[in-house]
Amino acid sequence: MDEIQPLTFNVGETEKIKETVELYLFVKELLIYNEIIDPDSYTFPQVINELRNAYDHFNRVLAEKLKIVDEREDGYSIETLNKALGHVYRACYDSLDWISVNVKEELINELKPYSPTAIKEVIPNYYSEISTSIPKYERRITELKARKDISSVNSEDLIEFAGIVKELSEIRQQIRDSLGGLIDYESKRKKETTSTDIKNLLIGFFSGLILVLIGIWLT
Secondary structure: OOOOOOOOOOOHHHHHHHHHHHHHHHHHHHHHHHHHHHOOOOOOHHEEEEEEEEHHHEEEEEEHHHHOOOOOOOOOHHHHHHHHHHHHHHHHHHHHHHHHHHHHHHHHHHOOOOOOOHHHHHOOHHHHHHHHHHHHHHHHHHHHHHOOOOOOOHHHHHHHHHHHHHHHHHHHHHHHHHHHHHHHHHHHHHHHHHHHHHHHHHHHHHHHHHHHHHHHOOO
């Protein structure tokens, strides 16, 4: 059996591996978070496909380093590691995009049962801030996705995208924290409405009764 030699990577390869692994761990956190907010625990297939492709490129480099395959031309490892990073980069964008879609859908569904009056009373900043900020986030996400270049990682855009998703997630949590108040408000308003209806009904009944009695007395 041939003796296995330790794996060695040059500085450029090591930096690329470090960058890819760090980004992969972030993608993994995003996937876990998405499973939490998605009741069906559905994972966007494109994300899995990108991670699978990245894994394939990593294994190609390992196969070359371990001499399982014939030695490749110079620069093969760094070029293949670049491709692996590109796939993880796309997986990160797809994960952020999928989470933003899920968060926005959840916001709409959570508030659907409640009246505008209840929302305004329980969440005072909803119509003045939250409802106006969401379309702005949507437009910015579209811009960031449109200028994404899969051949190179734009850390600034990725950080901005992650920041938008974080803000949307915080809005989601604010809405969820307000659900108890919304339920209480609607319940109280329903009781008040019922009480008013009964009062009006009784007033109408007695008014009618008085008119009947007056009519009888006059005849």
